Amino acid sequence: MTAPTPAPAPTATPGLPAARIAPPALINAEVADDSLAIVLREVLGGIVAVIRKDLLVEWRARAQIVALLGFAAVVLLLFSFAVGPDSVTLAAHAGGYLWLALLLASTLLLARSLQTEVESGALESLLLAPVRAPSIFYGKAVANTILLGLVSVVALPLDLAITGATVISPGPLLGILALGAAGIAAPGTFYAALTARVAGKQLLLPLLLFPLIVPALLAAVKSTTLTMTGDPMGQLPSWIALLVAFDLIYWSLCGLLFERVIET
Amino acid sequence: MTHRSYIVGAVLLAIGFATMAVGHFIGLFVAPREAMMGDVGRILYVHVPTAWGALLLYSGAFIAAIGSMWTGRRGWDAATTAMVEAGTVMTFLLLVQGSLWARPTWGTYWTWDPRLTTSAVLAAAFGVVLLLRRLIDQPARRAMATSVATIVAFVDVPIVYFSVKWWNSLHQPVSNLGSVDSPMMQPLLIAAIAIMFIGAGLSILRFRIELARLVAEEAAPDLPDMPDPLHLEGSDKPVQAEGSPS
Numbered sequence: 001m002t003a004p005t006p007a008p009a010p011t012a013t014p015g016l017p018a019a020r021i022a023p024p025a026l027i028n029a030e031v032a033d034d035s036l037a038i039v040l041r042e043v044l045g046g047i048v049a050v051i052r053k054d055l056l057v058e059w060r061a062r063a064q065i066v067a068l069l070g071f072a073a074v075v076l077l078l079f080s081f082a083v084g085p086d087s088v089t090l091a092a093h094a095g096g097y098l099w100l101a102l103l104l105a106s107t108l109l110l111a112r113s114l115q116t117e118v119e120s121g122a123l124e125s126l127l128l129a130p131v132r133a134p135s136i137f138y139g140k141a142v143a144n145t146i147l148l149g150l151v152s153v154v155a156l157p158l159d160l161a162i163t164g165a166t167v168i169s170p171g172p173l174l175g176i177l178a179l180g181a182a183g184i185a186a187p188g189t190f191y192a193a194l195t196a197r198v199a200g201k202q203l204l205l206p207l208l209l210f211p212l213i214v215p216a217l218l219a220a221v222k223s224t225t226l227t228m229t230g231d232p233m234g235q236l237p238s239w240i241a242l243l244v245a246f247d248l249i250y251w252s253l254c255g256l257l258f259e260r261v262i263e264t
Numbered sequence: 265m266t267h268r269s270y271i272v273g274a275v276l277l278a279i280g281f282a283t284m285a286v287g288h289f290i291g292l293f294v295a296p297r298e299a300m301m302g303d304v305g306r307i308l309y310v311h312v313p314t315a316w317g318a319l320l321l322y323s324g325a326f327i328a329a330i331g332s333m334w335t336g337r338r339g340w341d342a343a344t345t346a347m348v349e350a351g352t353v354m355t356f357l358l359l360v361q362g363s364l365w366a367r368p369t370w371g372t373y374w375t376w377d378p379r380l381t382t383s384a385v386l387a388a389a390f391g392v393v394l395l396l397r398r399l400i401d402q403p404a405r406r407a408m409a410t411s412v413a414t415i416v417a418f419v420d421v422p423i424v425y426f427s428v429k430w431w432n433s434l435h436q437p438v439s440n441l442g443s444v445d446s447p448m449m450q451p452l453l454i455a456a457i458a459i460m461f462i463g464a465g466l467s468i469l470r471f472r473i474e475l476a477r478l479v480a481e482e483a484a485p486d487l488p489d490m491p492d493p494l495h496l497e498g499s500d501k502p503v504q505a506e507g508s509p510s
Binding site: 210215 | 333389393404415416
């Protein structure tokens with residue numbers, strides 16, 4: 001799109017801009033590096049690197065992710081024990097059990113994702129690497145979304161088996177799982193960073209996260225239930241829209257504020 | 265010299281309570297009975313202004329939180345805390361009043377109505393901000409955490425409201441200047457003005473206390489929980505200032 005016509009280039013070079021840009025470029029290469037395209041590439045590269053790093057860390061310590069899956073499974077079982085063996089009730093609430101199990105499991109996952117960084121002082125090294133703060137946030141949030149998505153994909157069949165619910169529209173359900181996982185992961189990663197250095201973090205993270213997550217939880221549970229019981233009123237699109245809106249708002253807001261959180 | 269703002273806060277509170285007394289006198293004895301709910305409907309004169317007050321205080325806290333994050337100044341931090349705290353008190357009052365009103369009119373103390381649920385979520389979200397604040401020792405980090413958590417919680421308010429509204433609805437239509445009949449309008453407005461004064465007075469007093477606390481903390485940072493005043497060579501920070509060991 002830039003296709004420079006011969007006219008603007010010569011008029012620009014002898015004028016003021018060239019004189020301003022040239023000297024700093026000689027003294028300090030970084031000033032010239034601040035063009036938008038380069039920053040964007042840097043941020044995206046950082047995101048990919050952080051995702052790879054986080055997933056690799058999880059892979060190397062895969063006993064922990066297995067333990068997390070076990071935790072989600074046990075929570076699912078406990079819900080059915082608490083409700084009783086009435087299969088109609090169980091099937092009607094299958095969506096709710098699934099999301100509560102995921103939400104409870106997520107606090108363990110999210111807390112760990114930043115605890116390891118803070119405990120070993122890795123966060124400072126990461127910032128000095130240098131990785132920009134938004135890259136760290138989005139990288140971690142995406143990695144947590146992937147891991148949560150993994151937990152949900154394992155928990156879903158278990159949920160269906162325990163409750164006897166059936167999935168009518170599997171395509172939308174997979175999308176809802178991804179959107180819901182993203183909805184938990186973004187504010188969750190953010191609050192995990194905020195509480196990582198606070199004394200009562202194990203308690204604070206869920207306390208901060210759960211009230212905030214109410215709209216996402218509502219939308220995810222409602223839409224998941226609709227994919228299981230059928231959607232005669234055509235409500236599914238509006239619940240998915242709510243979930244998307246929640247994701248958009250918190251992925252951008254938390255990304256904006258994360259730098260402040262991590263550098264203070 | 266700091267006494268003046270104490271006096272201002274106390275005067276605002278006194279005006280607020282006096283106005284409140286006038287408003288409630290009119291509301292209880294002069295204004296007509298509500299057509300459907302009878303005398304129970306008179307709780308409107310305290311319930312609706314409380315809701316307005318809470319929302320105003322949270323909006324103020326949101327603005328102060330942005331100021332605190334932007335400038336990093338102590339005053340904004342203290343203002344955020346003051347208004348979050350006053351707003352949380354009003355939200356809890358709101359929940360109690362709402363339950364008292366709901367019991368005779370809806371037949372239950374609690375329903376999953378949008379405004380009721382949003383208030384409960386708000387009370388939880390902003391209450392936790394205050395808890396978070398208590399648990400962080402380092403002033404700069406505490407100010408940052410307070411402002412950031414306040415901003416995030418405030419942004420959640422409309423989302424929670426609309427999601428719960430879609431989910432379930434029973435609450436009577438929102439009471440505003442258009443939906444309330446004129447003889448009931450007067451006490452409602454007076455009570456609303458009273459609540460504004462009380463909210464402002466509480467915030468100013470609380471702001472002054474918080475600011476004094478922050479100043480004192482900066483003057484003598486080692487006083488509260490620093491058992492070992494050891495400083496590392498070449499570091500200007502006390503060794504344990506982070507509060508990180510979990």
